[in-house]
Amino acid sequence: MTTVALSHRLAxxxxxxxxxxxxxxxxxxxxxxxxxxxxxxxxSLQPAQxxxxxxxxxxxTDAYQRDTITTTLAIALPAALLNVLASVPIAYRMRGRFxxxxxxTTILVVPITLGTVLTAEGLLNFLGPAGWVNxxxTTIGxxxxxxxxxxxxxxxxxxxxxxxxxxxFLLVLSYLSGIDPSLExxxxxxxxxxxxxxxxxxxxxxxxxxxxxxxxxxxxAFSVFPSAxxxxxxxxxxxxxxxxxxxxxxxxxxxxGASAAAIIMGAVELLVxxxxxxxxxxxxxxxxxxxxx
Amino acid sequence: MKRAVVxxxxxxxxWGTVAIFFVGLAGVIGSVVVNSVGLRWFDSWLPExxxxxxxxxxxxxxxxxxxxxxxxxxxxxVTGVSVLIGVPAAYVLARRSFPGSRALYxxxxxxxxxxxxxxGIPLATVLYxxxxxxxLSGVVLANLVPSVPxxxxxxxxxxxxxDPTVERAARMCGAGTRHVFTRILAPLLVPGILAASILVVVxxxxxxxxxxxxxxxxxxxxxxxxxxxxxxxxxxxxxxxDAMAVIYCVMMLTLxxxxxxxxxxxxLVARVKEDPE
Amino acid sequence: MTGFDRLRLDGVTxxxxxxxxxxxxxxxxxxxxxxxxxxxxxxxxxxALNCLAGLLPLSGGSxxxxxTRLDTLPPEKRGFGMVFQNYALFxxxxxxxxxxxxxxxxxxxxxxxxxRTTEAIRLVHLEEHARKLPGQLSGGQQQRVxxxxxxxxxxxxxxxxxxxxxxxxxxxxxxxxxxxRLHQSLGLTTVYVTHDQEEALSLADxxxxxxxxxxxxxxxxxxxHTRPANRHVADFIGFxxxxxxxxxxxxxxxxxxxxKGTPVGTLEDGGPAVAAIRPEDVTLTGELDAxxxxxEYQGREIAAEVxxxxxxxxxxxxxxxxxxxxxxxxxxxxxxxxxxxx
Numbered sequence: 001m002t003t004v005a006l007s008h009r010l011a012x013x014x015x016x017x018x019x020x021x022x023x024x025x026x027x028x029x030x031x032x033x034x035x036x037x038x039x040x041x042x043x044s045l046q047p048a049q050x051x052x053x054x055x056x057x058x059x060x061t062d063a064y065q066r067d068t069i070t071t072t073l074a075i076a077l078p079a080a081l082l083n084v085l086a087s088v089p090i091a092y093r094m095r096g097r098f099x100x101x102x103x104x105t106t107i108l109v110v111p112i113t114l115g116t117v118l119t120a121e122g123l124l125n126f127l128g129p130a131g132w133v134n135x136x137x138t139t140i141g142x143x144x145x146x147x148x149x150x151x152x153x154x155x156x157x158x159x160x161x162x163x164x165x166x167x168x169f170l171l172v173l174s175y176l177s178g179i180d181p182s183l184e185x186x187x188x189x190x191x192x193x194x195x196x197x198x199x200x201x202x203x204x205x206x207x208x209x210x211x212x213x214x215x216x217x218x219x220x221a222f223s224v225f226p227s228a229x230x231x232x233x234x235x236x237x238x239x240x241x242x243x244x245x246x247x248x249x250x251x252x253x254x255x256x257g258a259s260a261a262a263i264i265m266g267a268v269e270l271l272v273x274x275x276x277x278x279x280x281x282x283x284x285x286x287x288x289x290x291x292x293x
Numbered sequence: 294m295k296r297a298v299v300x301x302x303x304x305x306x307x308w309g310t311v312a313i314f315f316v317g318l319a320g321v322i323g324s325v326v327v328n329s330v331g332l333r334w335f336d337s338w339l340p341e342x343x344x345x346x347x348x349x350x351x352x353x354x355x356x357x358x359x360x361x362x363x364x365x366x367x368x369x370x371v372t373g374v375s376v377l378i379g380v381p382a383a384y385v386l387a388r389r390s391f392p393g394s395r396a397l398y399x400x401x402x403x404x405x406x407x408x409x410x411x412x413g414i415p416l417a418t419v420l421y422x423x424x425x426x427x428x429l430s431g432v433v434l435a436n437l438v439p440s441v442p443x444x445x446x447x448x449x450x451x452x453x454x455x456d457p458t459v460e461r462a463a464r465m466c467g468a469g470t471r472h473v474f475t476r477i478l479a480p481l482l483v484p485g486i487l488a489a490s491i492l493v494v495v496x497x498x499x500x501x502x503x504x505x506x507x508x509x510x511x512x513x514x515x516x517x518x519x520x521x522x523x524x525x526x527x528x529x530x531x532x533x534x535d536a537m538a539v540i541y542c543v544m545m546l547t548l549x550x551x552x553x554x555x556x557x558x559x560x561l562v563a564r565v566k567e568d569p570e
Numbered sequence: 571m572t573g574f575d576r577l578r579l580d581g582v583t584x585x586x587x588x589x590x591x592x593x594x595x596x597x598x599x600x601x602x603x604x605x606x607x608x609x610x611x612x613x614x615x616x617x618a619l620n621c622l623a624g625l626l627p628l629s630g631g632s633x634x635x636x637x638t639r640l641d642t643l644p645p646e647k648r649g650f651g652m653v654f655q656n657y658a659l660f661x662x663x664x665x666x667x668x669x670x671x672x673x674x675x676x677x678x679x680x681x682x683x684x685x686r687t688t689e690a691i692r693l694v695h696l697e698e699h700a701r702k703l704p705g706q707l708s709g710g711q712q713q714r715v716x717x718x719x720x721x722x723x724x725x726x727x728x729x730x731x732x733x734x735x736x737x738x739x740x741x742x743x744x745x746x747x748x749x750x751r752l753h754q755s756l757g758l759t760t761v762y763v764t765h766d767q768e769e770a771l772s773l774a775d776x777x778x779x780x781x782x783x784x785x786x787x788x789x790x791x792x793x794x795h796t797r798p799a800n801r802h803v804a805d806f807i808g809f810x811x812x813x814x815x816x817x818x819x820x821x822x823x824x825x826x827x828x829x830k831g832t833p834v835g836t837l838e839d840g841g842p843a844v845a846a847i848r849p850e851d852v853t854l855t856g857e858l859d860a861x862x863x864x865x866e867y868q869g870r871e872i873a874a875e876v877x878x879x880x881x882x883x884x885x886x887x888x889x890x891x892x893x894x895x896x897x898x899x900x901x902x903x904x905x906x907x908x909x910x911x912x
Contacts, residue, residue: 018385025382025441026397032438033404033412040415086310093307104311106553111318113549114542115499117520121538122321125328132320135338162318215406223408226501226520242410242502249414258414266411273406461625462658464645465729466672466719476671480662 037266044259055260059244065261068241069268075153075228075240076221077272079160083168083221084214088206091173092198105173108166119159120230124150127158155231156238160221168217175209176202204284211280215273222269241265322542329535347536355518355537364498364514364544366429371436372493376486379444384478386445387452401442409502412438417506427509435503443496444489451485484555491552498545515541574635574726575601577759582641583630584617591617592783594631599727599761604753606774607763610806614783615763616731622761623729624648635726646675651720652729656736657712659704665715666691666700672723690722693752710741717749721756728753730762734769746773767807771795779803800835801844801910809846810885814912817843822909826880827858831907842912847902849873852886856901860884865892876900 047054059065094101111119127133127149134146149155179202187197225242232238241261249258329347331340351357386398404412416435420426425434455478463477497514504517513521519541522534577599584592592614599605607615620626622633624645633641640648651672660668669690673683691700694714704712713733720728733749734742750773753760764770770777771791779786779794787799798804805812815824818840822831831845860876863883874892877883878900886900 018389019391021381021385022397024378025401025445028378028437028441029400029404032416032434034400036416036419037412039419040412043415043418089303090307090311093304106549107315107318109549109553110322110546113495113499113545114322115501115516115545117501117516117523118325118538118542118545119321121519121523121535122325125324125535126317126320132324132338158317162314162321165314219406219408223410223502225410226505230520230523242408245410245414249418255418259418262411262414266407269408269411456656456658458654458656458658459660461623461645462652462654462719463660463671464625465623465650465652467646467649467675467723468671469644469646472675477660 037263040259040262044256044263047256048254055254055256056264058257059260059264064239065244068239068244068261069264071238072222072224072240072242072265073268073272075156075160075224075238076218079157079164079221080168080214080218083161083164083217084172084210086165087169087172087213088210091169091176092202095173095176105170108169110166111162112167114163116159116163116224116227117230119162120155120227123155123159123162123227123231127155150231152233153237156224156228159227159231160224164217164220167220168213171213171216172206172210175206175213178209179205207283208280211276211283215276218272218276219269222265222272241268325535325538325542328532329539331532347530347532348540350530350533351536351540354533355522357518357537357540359511360513360515360518361544363429363432363512367432367436367504367512367514368494368497370433371440371497372490374433375437375440375444375493376490379441379489380448380482380486383445383448384452387449388457401445404439404442405446409439409500410506413503413506416503420507426507427512429512431507431509432504432512432514435507436497436500438503439500440493440497443493447489447492448482448485451488452482455481488552488556491548491555495545495548495552498548515544574759576634576636577727578634579618579622579631580634581631582618582621582628582633584614584621584626585629590783592621592780595778595785596631597778597785597788599759601759602757604750604760604762604773604775605778606770606776607761607778607780608765608767608770608806609780609786610765613780615765615780617783618780619729619731619761619763622727623650623652649723649725650727650729651723651725653713653716653720653731653733655732657704657716657733659712659715659719661704664701664703665696665707668704668715669719669722672719676723686722690718693721694718694748709737710745713737713745714748717752721752721758724756726759728758728760730760732764733762734764735766742769749773779806781806797834798846798908801846801912804846804908804910808848809908810849811845811847811852813845813882815843815845817841817909817911822907825878825882827878827882829902829907830904831902831909832905833909835911837909837911844910844912845902845907846910847907849885850887851903851906852884853901853903854886854888854890854898856899858882858900858902860898860900862892862894862896862898865894 044055045052047058050057094104125131129146129148133149134143137143138146149158183201183205184197187201192200223242224240225246228234228238228240228243232240234243242265245258245261245265248254248261327339330343330345332342332344332346382401386394386401413435416438417426417431420431420434425431459481460473460477463473468476499516500514501516501520504514505520508514508517519534519537522537579595579597579599582592582595583590595614595618597605607618609615617626621628621641624640624643624647628641631641632639660671663671666687670683670687673686678686691697694717696711696714696718699707699711704715707715713736716733720730730749734745737745746769749762752758753773762770762773771794774791776788776790777794778788779799781802786803787794789797789799794803794807798807798809801812813822813824815822815827817823817833817837820830820833821828822843822845824845829845837843858878860878862874862876864875866873868887871887871889872892873885873887875883875885876898884900892898
């Protein structure tokens with residue numbers, strides 16, 4: 001009787017045998033995500049030389065390593081911001097239905113699908129000293145010597161825009177489509193012009209979605225690794241934190257240093273995301289349908 | 294009338310931006326494609342002559358056949374396992390509320406929110422420690438880390454939109470758990486599983502960092518092989534690298550075309566509700 | 571499967587997170603009876619139905635079919651049929667497959683299953699739509715499929731959870747007749763949940779009125795209609811005029827009005843009371859002077875809101891053509907004016 005009562009009480013709180021279906025996935029994530037993280041954490045605290053925090057100390061005292069944080073942020077934050085901000089007006093214009101919308105969105109998915117490695121290869125050809133862009137600019141007489149667009153900050157930034165912008169755009173577009181258009185019509189009947197409708201109705205409802213989009217785009221940009229090596233200047237202006245971590249692990253075989261760099265990278269990223277999400281929590285985040293849905 | 298006048302410059306700006314983006318995109322892909330079939334392309338708009346020799350060279354030099362095989366095997370394994378593990382979990386998360394369900398959801402969200410390099414390095418270290426990395430199993434395990442959560446996150450809203458009373462109705466018709474699953478749930482889940490699988494395949498083929506960190510010489514997927522041949526540029530002819538890039542490109546675009554038969558473009562990015570029909 | 575004499579709910583109780591959704595429901599259902607569970611939303615009527623179906627476990631009490639205990643059985647073993655509010659048709663199966671699903675689950679031989687399915691489809695007039703998918707049907711047609719699916723297995727009990735609430739007014743009336751006709755011709759035992767008092771009164775043999783998870787009254791439609799057990803039932807069942815006041819020396823007092831009425835329940839002399847009367851029972855002959863404030867045209871009748879000179883607001887229905895501002899004299903017949911303890 002007591003076991004029946006107990007299982008009933010648990011069932012009342014939503015606990016029963018069906019929850020066992022969660023076990024494989026949970027075990028999996030714990031074993032292959034949480035455990036390695038914890039392991040990496042412990043490795044980072046057991047450096048070959050020095051005290052517990054020596055690896056972190058080394059990272060922060062060595063300007064060559066420390067500056068990778070600012071380098072990464074200097075690439076990822078503007079790229080993510082530009083991608084999201086550019087998406088808003090474009091998505092706002094295209095949120096309705098029109099012919100060719102599906103084709104347009106399909107083309108936009110292409111760079112996301114191709115990934116950073118291929119984009120990097122393309123950028124090297126396209127923007128290189130003998131590429132079509134420089135050729136065009138010299139031919140029409142705008143410049144005399146080819147612009148240096150690759151193997152520097154510009155190259156990495158452009159590669160992040162090419163893969164990140166469609167991503168941000170599609171997300172913003174779907175958030176916008178989720179906002180009940182009759183809300184704007186209602187605002188119009190109350191005398192709001194398009195500017196007011198956008199600023200007072202659509203934008204506040206869209207803002208939480210923009211925050212989420214920014215986070216996801218930022219994650220993409222923050223983890224920039226192949227393009228930083230291929231179209232960037234991996235030992236100088238685009239030496240991002242993931243390169244530092246990679247070098248520590250696979251060039252210097254300093255696992256403590258590599259783990260420390262990886263964990264610092266995760267921490268910095270989570271910090272940015274939590275700031276954004278913290279701001280997002282201040283916004284209205286309910287249904288964007290107008291009442292009866 | 295007034296609206297049109299006001300909106301017009303904005304429209305120009307918007308469409309102009311889009312056009313520039315598309316021109317850039319076309320240039321990026323186009324220059325790779327042109328280079329891969331060009332012979333002697335130095336200081337001119339287009340190569341002086343055309344050839345397919347780079348493809349043959351790429352095929353031999355980069356041992357493309359084994360690389361493609363590895364890519365396909367990895368994709369198949371990752372997709373299969375992540376669906377098997379992810380769908381039951383998604384079902385429970387979609388249907389039930391229990392203490393800690395939000396925390397669990399967050400746990401599944403983390404691997405997607407984290408840059409692959411961040412967890413890839415410790416993960417690779419662990420996998421090497423247990424002798425799992427450096428060959429196929431390590432690549433598969435590493436790629437599963439974001440894939441399982443991805444399946445969960447795409448399937449949860451899909452399952453949520455299947456009316457739970459349908460399952461109750463089946464029970465009231467006399468169906469036991471097994472029949473509810475085989476006769477009702479499975480057929481209703483197939484489209485969602487198909488969509489999730491294709492998205493996992495696309496992501497796995499394109500996943501560079503994790504594969505890069507865990508692959509050994511004979512367990513490289515196409516994108517990693519491409520990266521290695523690119524970063525070793527100078528040793529190999531640039532055109533031959535581009536030929537390989539085109540092969541990768543064609544593979545991805547084929548996948549994309551297949552994927553778009555089952556999902557709409559937005560879903561490739563994230564599962565957000567599109568405007569209801 | 572079909573045969574039982576009595577289905578007994580004995581102190582059925584269901585708690586959600588500590589709060590009682592249904593308390594101590596005791597009810598005996600006879601074979602062939604049509605029972606309606608009636609009450610406002612959140613009263614526990616759907617909880618009761620789901621407990622009976624087996625879709626919710628009981629927190630207390632038991633359910634018996636004759637001498638078989640049912641509440642420990644899973645829903646698929648109870649042998650009931652159910653019609654859901656949103657129909658819950660299997661979206662990937664044709665009408666035919668939907669209806670025959672229960673038969674195949676019960677292992678009915680194929681030939682017989684086909685015969686019974688065809689019969690059920692004919693019964694709900696869906697012959698032309700047998701091969702369509704639910705998504706291709708109108709709401710009313712889906713409703714018919716849901717009913718056919720529930721009755722084709724000849725269940726010992728059919729449970730219906732607000733089956734008409736998603737239909738428009740005209741279709742609702744049609745389907746109401748259809749449900750009653752099916753119930754009679756198939757000799758089904760039915761438990762029907764609704765918040766629509768008119769639906770419950772017209773369909774059921776007996777009504778169970780619930781409020782806050784507790785039974786307020788069990789009785790025939792006529793009993794509930796004319797003699798609601800308390801002011802809450804009265805409120806719910808169409809006594810639109812509920813006047814708070816005092817009961818003393820056999821009279822009801824409020825706002826300068828002193829009228830005779832019919833006491834229901836134990837009334838304390840001099841204590842607070844509520845008088846209830848239906849709008850249609852308020853007469854236009856009497857001694858209360860009032861002014862018409864709002865008049866709604868409703869076909870053969872006018873529904874009016876009047877205010878007495880003492881400030882009492884009353885609703886009434888009459889076939890006289892009233893207009894706002896009209897002076898009227900109204901009466902509250904003692905046999906129709908029920909007085910409840912407050």
